[in-house]
Amino acid sequence: MPFRSPLPDVEIPDVTLYDLLFAGLSGAELERPATVDGPSGAVTTYGALRGQVDAVAGALAARGVRPGDVVALHSPNVPAFAAAFHGILRAGATATTVNALATGxxxxxxxxxxxxTLLVxxxxxxAAATAGADAAGLPADRVVVLDGADGHESLHDLLAEGLPAPDVTIYPATHLAVLPYSSGTTGRSKGVMLTHRNLVANVVQSDGMxxxxxxxxxxxxxxxxxIYGMTVLLNLAMYNRAALVTMPRFDLGEFLRITQDERxxxxxxxxxIAVALAKHPLVDRYDLSSVRVVISGAAPLDGEIGGAVARRLGCVVRQGYGMTETSPVALLIPVTADDVPLSSVGFPVPNVECMIVDPATGAEVPLPxxxxxxxxxxxVRGPNVMVGYLANPEATADTLDADGWLHTGDIVTATPDGVVTVVDRLKELIKYKGYQVAPAELESLLLTHPGIADxxxxxxxxxxxxxxxKAFVVTQEGVDLTADDVVVFVAEHVAPYKKVREVVFIDVVPKSASGKILRKDLRDLTGVQA
Known part of the structure; x- marks a missing residue:
């Protein structure tokens, strides 16, 4: 039988994300800080942010953006991201968020x-944005640069027009709010279709935990x-009228300084980051006494490391589990649950059902x-699960079955009360510092090198x-190729987190009779554990 959260289900409002976050702002809340720019300390109140969101929506509508259109947002964590992101949704468009490390x-x-149809x-x-826009056929006047650049409109230009947000009709259950890209369980990145209801649901599902x-x-x-930062930070923090202190990139010293100075x-x-908080001597130079809760996600957290962080900072440490396809939070250790092992990912969030099946037979694995x-x-099944992958019915069918169950590709165990621990990965994805790296993408790129046969x-x-x-490479006959040559070639074409870090030259890539790469054989050959 499927198992659920021990917490009761929550009511999911039938509203857009904008209405959930901004429609009910009271007079006192309008004056509260919504964002704080970590490097400078500049504050934007909730009232000012809502005004910016509405003005961005009006400006986009004036530029022909209509409900159902897609607008790309390519930015690190700066306060203007919030105005642009929610402005896109307020205009009825769909935001596709682009990794800040993306190449052209x-x-x-x-x-x-x-x-x-437009890139922000x-x-x-x-440089990467314009290279990508040129290749995709977007002209310069369809590229907005939030902080300004010659030949492009800025956020200031959009706000200065003072146009009201358009009157649009949005059905939360079916209207696509965001289109983040994920490799899913395997393969190249695919557009994950998430509705307003998906995002609204995951905010209220996660909130109490x-x-x-x-x-x-x-x-x-x-x-x-x-999706982790989008839902748990940008949306959930604002749902609770908390102050969101932004950092455009991670630097340990700056991370610690901002935590200290902004309390x-x-x-x-x-x-x-948990490893640094547990072990780095720099941590001791800062006053982190304001920190009450640390929550880790995006990749498995070692329970011992999590415990070391809790002891060093004197705070609660928890971890959860999710995917882009689940908006993302599916399981979580509540901040109040001191009896759930930190090595686990907790139990399902409200309104979510989970089931464990034998990956070979599909037979259900019962709770013990x-x-x-x-x-x-x-x-996983619930209101936070995606509609599917954009224009990819085959990949959708491989991941989301006819009964609404999302097949995560992760191998887990569970206790009698439904506390889940991730023990392995059925899928082929590599998680580098929380970022997804698809082996198939790197393999396709490597095969374009004239000196690489397989x-x-x-x-x-x-x-x-x-x-x-880690790349296993078969060279073309007579070609003299070094590991550094391979590493540099890949680095020239991919974002930094996708770079090949190790190279091994072999005579033949082991494959099954159907031609599928036998990755397990390669791992066993070298003692690699993924």
Whole structure:
């Protein structure tokens, strides 16, 4: 039988994301700080932010953006991101968020695949943005640079027009709000179709388990373009009228300084930051006594590391589990649950059902009477689960079955009360510092090198235990190729987090009779564990 959260279901409002976050602002709330720019300390109130959102929506409508159109947003975590993102949704358009580390090739691919008619970026990312826009056929007047650049409109230009938000009709259950890109369980990145209801649902599902209040100050270093930062930071913090303190990129010293100076109470992190908080001597130079809660996501957190962070900072540490396809939070350890092992990812959030199945047979793996269950693939069903992948019915059918179960590709065990622990990964994705790296994408790129005859990419572990891409390469006969040659070639074409970190030259890539790469054989050959 499927198992659910021990917490009661929550009511999911039938409203747009804009209405959930901004429609009910009271007089006192209008004056509260919504965003704080971490580097400068500049504050934007909720009233000012709502005004910016409405003005952006009006300006976009004046430029021909209509409900159902797609607008790309390519920016790090800056206060203007909030105005642009929610302005796009307020105009009835769909926001496709682009990784701030994306190359021009990455930007072009996402613009073309999503059908974006306008791109919003920032000046530090303008080279990649314009290269991508040019390749995708977007002219310069369809590229807005939030902080200004010659030949492009800025956020100031959009706001100065003072146009009212358009009167649009949006049905939350079916209207696409965002189109983030994810590799899903395998393969190249695909547009994940998430409706307003998906995002609204996940905010209210997660809210009671995370415990953010209007008095809290939430440090936003995890990127808003990633679904974790988008839902848990940008949306959930604002739902609770908390102050969102933005950081455009991670630097440990600056992270600690901002936490100290802005008296941040909640830190949402990925495991590499947890390692620094647990071990780095720099932490001791700062007053982090304001921190009450640290929540880790995006990749599995080692329970010992999490415990070390809790002891060092004197705070609560929790972790959760999710995917872009689940908006993202599916399971979570509540901040109030001191009896749930930190090595687990907790239990389902309200309104979510989970099931564990044998990946070979599809037979259900029952919860045990005691101890832990047999391992199996985790399936998830609930109002936060995506509609499907954009223009990719085959990939959608492979992931989302006819009964609404999302097949996560993760192998888990569970306790009798439904506490889940991730033990392995059925899917081929590599998680580097929380970012998804698809082996198939790197393999396709490597095969374009004239000196490479065949290749396979698997996950390896570096000296710090971080999962990294490792390439096995078969060279063309008579070609003299070094590992550095391979690393440099890949680096010239991909975002930094996708770079190959290790290279091994082999005589032949092991494959099945059907031609599928036998990645397990490669891992066993080298002792790699993914």
């Amino acid at each position: 090739e990455d930007v072009a691919r996402q613009l073309a695949d999503s059908g974006a 970026t920032v000046s530090p990312l303008l 995370i415990g953010v209040s209007p008095q809290d100050r939430v440090l936003a270093v995890l990127p808003f373009f990633h 941040c109470t909640h830190l949402f992190i990925a495991p590499p 009477a005691s101890g832990v269950s047999d391992p199996g693939e985790l399936l 290749t396979a990419v698997v996950a390896s572990r570096d000296a710090e235990g971080e999962e990294v891409p």
